[in-house]
Amino acid sequence: MxxxxxxxxxxxxxxxxxxxxxxxxxxxxxxxxxxxxxxxTGRWLALLALLVIYGVRVYLLKGFYIVTYALGIFNLNLLLGFLTPQVDPELEGPTLPSRKEDEFRPFVRRLPEFKFWYSSFKAQLLGFVVTFFPVFDVPVFWPILLMYWLVLFFVTMKRQIKHMIKYRYIPFSLGKKSYSKGGGKAGKSDK
Incomplete structure (x- = not known):
């Protein structure tokens, strides 16, 4: 009642x-x-360790190639989001400086680093758990999947690099000047 x-x-x-x-x-x-x-660094090392564990498991089981392919496609999609600016210059006009007299605007990613790592880590964990269920072990000829993924990776990265060159942006901060809040340069001193 x-x-x-x-x-x-x-x-x-x-x-x-x-x-x-x-x-x-x-x-x-x-x-x-x-x-x-x-x-x-610790987060990315943990993801790398999980990738190695997953790779060893798939190698020893000699299966789950469809799951591995799906993880590869998902991680490629995440990488593209990480390398692409939040505002696409092809669609909304060039917001990144294209000439020296243009105003400096920092590179803002479409997919931030933490979300990239977090999504990839969750996907790897899910892929690892899926390897414990034989229903997901679909028999396929894995060299064709590997070849198709490699072609997809190279074509996609070629397109992304052309986009980066055309709109003059670098999605990494390695080697770029960084400034502290006080106005001076941070990092190496010029002596």
């Missing part, structure tokens, strides 16, 4: 305790993510 407020015969305490537990787990998860945000 239901109460007037629509709760079941046992009241609402079961669903509130579950929601409190889910909220607490969510807060701990968010806390963990916030703690890992500044540790860029």
């Amino acid at each position: 239901e109460n007037m407020n629509g709760a079941g015969p046992y009241g609402d305490s079961g669903s509130t305790s579950v929601s409190k537990m889910v909220q607490k787990l969510s807060q701990r998860y968010r806390y963990f993510l916030d703690k890992t945000t500044p540790h860029t």
